[in-house]
Amino acid sequence: MSPPPAALILIDLQQGMASPDLPARNNPQAEDRIAALLDAWRAAGDPIVHVRHISRTPGSPFWPGQAGVEFQERFVPAPNEQVFEKNVPDAFVHSGLERWLRVRGIEALVIVGVATHNSVESTARTAGNLGFSATVVADATFTFGKEDFSGTWRSAEEVHAMSLANLSGEYARIASTSDLLRA
Secondary structure (H helix, E strand, O other): OOOOOOEEEEEOOEHHHHOOOOOOEOOOOHHHHHHHHHHHHHHHOOOEEEEEEOOOOOOOOOOOOOHHHOEOHHHOOOOOOEEEEEOOOOOOOOOOHHHHHHHOOOOEEEEEEEOHHHHHHHHHHHHHHOOOEEEEEEEEEEOEOEEOOOOOEEOHHHHHHHHHHHHEOOOEEEEOHHHHHHO
C-alpha cells in the first residue's frame, strides 16, 4: 500500500494580504502559481489544508469580523477541504493540524502562501522538527520588505531568499511550482 499523497498547505491567503497598504512584496505571480497548484491538487483529489490567521489584536485586518480575515475569492476552501485557524505565525501551534495529518497518515507537506519570512517559515520549521517531509514552493510564496536587526532595509526579495536559505535542507526542500506540476 502506498503512502497518502502530500497535503497542500495554503497559508494566510486572506483578503488582508492583498491590501495595497502593505509594503512592497516579491513574487507578484505567486497567487497565480498557488492557484495552479490548488487546481492540480483538486483535480487529483489529494488533501488540501487552508490555514488562516485570526488576530488577537483589536484593529488588525485579521481581527474576526473584518473583511481582511476572509479568504481571497479564488482561495475559498471547497467543502471537502480542511480549514485550520491560528493566532500565531506557526500553523501547528494550538490548531490541531498535526493531529489531523497524523490520523490520515500524511507525512509529506507542500507549503505555499504568505509571508515567507513569517508564517511560511515558522510552519515549515515545525513541520521539519515534527518529522514531516516538507516542501516549500519558492515561487508560490511571497513576503515583504523589512528592516533587519541592524537597521538596514532589506527588499522583499532579500527577505524571501534568506527565509528560503534558513529552511533549505534542515527543515524543508525548496522547489518551484513547475517542479511540482511536472511531478
